[in-house]
Amino acid sequence: MDKIASLKRLLDPKKIAVIGASKSKEKVGGIVFRRLMESRRRLFPVNPKETAIEGYKVSPDIRSLPKDIDLAVITLSAEKAVEAVEMCIERGIPNYIIVAGGFGEVGAEGRDLEDRLKQLAKAHPINILGPNSLGIFLPDENIDTIFVEHGDKALDRNGRVACIVQSGSVGVEALGYASNTGYGMRAFVGLGNKCDLDEVDFLHYFSQDEKTNCLGFYLENIEKGREFLSAAKKTATQKPVVVLKAGMTHTAASAVSSHTGKLAGSDNVISGALKQFGIQRVYDDEEFCDATKVLSMLSGAPGNRVAVLTAAGGYGVMCTDFIEKKDSRAALVMAKLSEATKKRIKAATFPFTACENPVDITASATDKMFSESLDALIRDEGVDLIICIAFFAPPGISENLIDIIAEKIRNSDKPVIVFTKYGPFTDNCIKNLYYAGVAAYPSVGRAVRAARVLVERTAIQKRLLQEEKCRKN
Amino acid sequence: MDKIASLKRLLDPKKIAVIGASKSKEKVGGIVFRRLMESRRRLFPVNPKETAIEGYKVSPDIRSLPKDIDLAVITLSAEKAVEAVEMCIERGIPNYIIVAGGFGEVGAEGRDLEDRLKQLAKAHPINILGPNSLGIFLPDENIDTIFVEHGDKALDRNGRVACIVQSGSVGVEALGYASNTGYGMRAFVGLGNKCDLDEVDFLHYFSQDEKTNCLGFYLENIEKGREFLSAAKKTATQKPVVVLKAGMTHTAASAVSSHTGKLAGSDNVISGALKQFGIQRVYDDEEFCDATKVLSMLSGAPGNRVAVLTAAGGYGVMCTDFIEKKDSRAALVMAKLSEATKKRIKAATFPFTACENPVDITASATDKMFSESLDALIRDEGVDLIICIAFFAPPGISENLIDIIAEKIRNSDKPVIVFTKYGPFTDNCIKNLYYAGVAAYPSVGRAVRAARVLVERTAIQKRLLQEEKCRKN
Known part of the structure; x- marks a missing residue:
């Protein structure tokens, strides 16, 4: 069996043994077992001192386990964990997660134990994750062994x-x-x-x-x-x-x-x-x-020309500072907006709106003005990426802005990153933006850094594909 | 009256007029007035359309105000605000906060209005804060005009x-x-x-x-x-x-x-x-x-030698990275711990504790071990500043750690900065540390940056005092 297929059995197992499963809700073996109960997989707890845990029949030893276990999660302490792996190998179990510490990280004695694990992994067709592993967590697979x-x-x-x-x-x-x-x-x-x-x-x-x-x-x-x-x-x-x-x-x-x-x-x-x-x-x-x-x-940015949209002038200025600052990541520049864009924004907002980018539609802005200005920026071919500064303090701005921004983003290929702050509700606001499919950050610096990461990524991919093409020719 | 004394009347007024005070809880004049009701100062609302607001008698016009008002908070729109200032000057009011926008920031017409204010301020012995001012807020004085x-x-x-x-x-x-x-x-x-x-x-x-x-x-x-x-x-x-x-x-x-x-x-x-x-x-x-x-x-740092204490090894490593990274602010170095310190920490924790700085007392640490290790670092004369990495995930660490760290800090002159993360409780944890007198930050980078700011400050003060001394000699 190739490595990918064998790792799939580790990460998406059908039958899981929990060696050291415990009745106690405080012990690692109890926590891991209960997490796995939500996995909708067949579970086989092993513990010589128990007969049943949470309605599951407990095997007294590893020899009593069925032969087709995909994964053994071992929640025993270091030395016992090594012994358990040896017994599980005899039982033909292919995958292991070893939670305990007390191995190579604590000195000579632990190193010896870890060496035994290494040798077992070399000598047999098995995979060992750990020791001292936090476990695995795959939300889509309902698999969570993190204690x-x-x-x-x-x-x-x-x-x-x-x-x-x-x-x-x-x-x-x-x-x-x-x-x-x-x-x-x-x-x-x-x-x-x-x-x-x-x-x-x-x-x-x-x-x-x-x-x-x-x-x-x-x-x-x-x-x-x-x-x-x-x-x-x-x-x-x-x-x-x-x-x-x-x-x-x-x-x-x-x-x-x-x-x-x-x-x-x-x-x-x-x-x-x-x-x-x-x-x-x-x-x-x-x-x-x-x-x-x-x-x-976001799937990338076609270039590095950034437009900034804000209802809070000061943050627009700060954001521009960050964009034009030198940085070891990809350089960004402030986009030069087209005359058509400026006209559209002025028409949608106020005749005195500062449209030179950063576009400051002022604290008198409404949801609708924000929406139409964003739309104008999305349509501007001189703009590769947009940073939206979304604040809810202006009286004309409501929490609907989240959905408005999300909808614009869904209907466009142009990457949009949001910077938002909302006092004690900031985290929740960013989470709601996430649920709506929008990447948002709670500081100017972090929003601009995310923009750099995205621009850098597109450049890297372009370079690597180019190199690959050259090699093939 | 000198400027300081006249500003004291602005920031700590005995009698406050609110020009444009409103019954409505949504209008700026209503919000500001209600905030000021908590100030325990004498308030004089002015509004020709009202007779009483929240039990306060309302003056119909500025002329009806007493002569010894210290501060007029003007919540009217731009043009009316300028007229109100003119009338208030006749009434002898010395200090003004003008909330409204619509002045210099919106073009020619607004600039004219702002110029009128400038001329009034020049021609009379008054102070004007604003226009377009968010107001003032002094918690100790119970003064809050922020709308x-x-x-x-x-x-x-x-x-x-x-x-x-x-x-x-x-x-x-x-x-x-x-x-x-x-x-x-x-x-x-x-x-x-x-x-x-x-x-x-x-x-x-x-x-x-x-x-x-x-x-x-x-x-x-x-x-x-x-x-x-x-x-x-x-x-x-x-x-x-x-x-x-x-x-x-x-x-x-x-x-x-x-x-x-x-x-x-x-x-x-x-x-x-x-x-x-x-x-x-x-x-x-x-x-x-x-x-x-x-x-x-914190009042400063005697030097730039930093000790890092952690129960989470990975963060200790990251923190060291940040400390030794080049930065335009003050350079920091990892302190070299004395043999006595290492001995004390090992005795308080485990024989295998990594004491080379960062001091990693591992996830097996307890509150007591953390406390004693911190104590050892505070006593080490080769350490100028300590960064504590406080996590609550290790089973031996409880929320008492907050008080333990706070107590150590209170009893020592050595500056200690805390980096902590606690999932969704992070902000609250940092707030509790603040209440206990501890400066804490939610990321490694920010904790180390704070350390640089502190070291930089001490160096600046030393330099300025030196310069001053040279000039005097």
Whole structure:
């Protein structure tokens, strides 16, 4: 069986054994089991001390399990987990998620245990995710083995970002963050210590997964650098690949080493390589979520000419500052609006409207004026991308603006990014925009950064396709 | 009467006339009047069409007002507002807040009206704030004339930042933003079109105000550049001065001009000048709030050696990346911890704890371990500043951590900045930290940026005091 097919059994299993399933709602084995109860898959809890959990019959040992289990989620502590894998292999189970820490990251003794897992993975036709893995979460598949609290309510169906993260804490917090403001998650995979499965395996898998349109990695080290880069480059001709690589600096690199027990590569080398191979690098979890969000929601920008629409003059000015600021990402320029566009906007708003871009329709604007001005900008051929500054303070602006903007965006190919703030309702407003299909951000800087990421992506794809074409000729 | 004393009558008035006070709860004159009802000052509503509002007797005209009114808040539309000022001057009223827009920012006709106000201000011993002013808000004084919704609940008493903002929308949103996460506001002043009072007046005022320990300005243009800079420099020897100057770039500068009807200065010139005069420049409202928050809550950092404490290894690595990254603000370095510190931390946590800074006490950490490790870092003389990464996901960490960190900070002079994330509870957690006296931020990048702002501030003050000393000798 090829790797893709075997990973499909891991990520979309029919029969799941939970080794160490527990009655307790506090224990990891109890939490994971209850999460999986919502998966509509056949579950086989194993625990010598229990006979039934939540109405499920419990097997006393691994030998009593059926022979066609697809995945064993092992919630036992380190040493017991290794023994369980050995027994499961005898039972013919092909896939494993090992939750426990206490392996390579805690010194010599743990390293020995991890080496045993490595050898098992080498000697047998199995896949091991972890140890020290946060688990997997695929909303569309109803699969969730993540034992820590993660606010998944906003990570609704039809999400298209595959997130592959090495560190547990960063993964959980990014999940929580994303769920506050709306985020379309296709899959979340916690790599943990990578004793067997690693970023390269999941890069291959999600490159070919039809439901994924953007891949994001949080990595502290990249072991098979060459393999990862060339596979990522191939992927990047079709789907954006974003990498948050922690450990840029010398001190950070040695911190990575003590955190995961592995060496982080030299940062300059990594940075140059990522760029060359068409990978978009980000520097923290906020930027990771922001970038993957815009890349999965918008398909690109034909150029870098930005129009800004605002009812709040000051923010229009600030936004222009950010657009014209030098930045290591793609350069942006303020679009020069056509005379026809200016005329249309003035007609739709006020004779004194400042139409030079940023277009400031002032706090006297209404929903209708906003809508018609946006429409004029969408139609302007000199505009590649629009940043809408949506505020609800002006008396003529209502919350209907969300639907108005969403409808305009649905009916157009031109990318539109929204910056909005709404006091304590900001997060909720951004979430509602997300539900309506609009990529929105709560600060000028982040909205403009998202625009750069999008423009950069289009340029990367163009370059990679060009290179590919040259090679073929 | 000198300017400071006359501005005190504006900002802390005993008797306030509201010209255009309204029964309607929707009209500006109704909203402002009701806000002022909570001020415990004597109010004198004026409206020819009403006899009573909310139990207050209404004067039919300005002539019927008593002679010793300190402040007239004028909520009439542009032309009527100018006429009202003329009548109020006859009545001897010294201070005015003009809320209405429709002046210099809307073209020739409005400019004429604004010129009339300018001439009145020149010809008489009065102060005019505005027109197009958002109003003033001083929580300690119970004074609030801001007509738009602003979530002021978290802007509790004893706040020490004076915010002077030119643009209404930016001011309101910054207020809303600040109130989500806790922010100590001493005063908020909306400058509006600055026909009379401007940033220089309030710079002088709040420099001398004992309750203010940090001044923040959002400016789109600086007219009396030389005066502002030299006054700011003098202030900056004692209190930090932060400026958000929109309109850096060429296009942005022309947008400013159409937004406020005034010219923005050349940006490079402004940028260089601000630096030289000890002013800390920020680039958006988020950075404005972040910087003024840390500057008002912490008194400085003796040096730039940072220690990072975390229970989430990945974030420790990312934080190190940000600390060692090049930045136009003050450079930071990772502190080298003493052997005694490492020994103390290992004794308080685990023998395998990574103590090389970032100190990663792992997800097995407890409140007590966090507390003792923080204590060890505070005592280390090689550490100038600490960034605490506080997460609540580890089972041994409880919400008590907030109080634990706060107590350590209270009992020490060493500055501590917290980075925290807590899924949908993040904002609330940051607010609770604020109430406990701790400056906290929701992203690694922002926490490290705050650290840079603080280190930069200490260096600026040292330099300015040195210069002053040299001049005196």
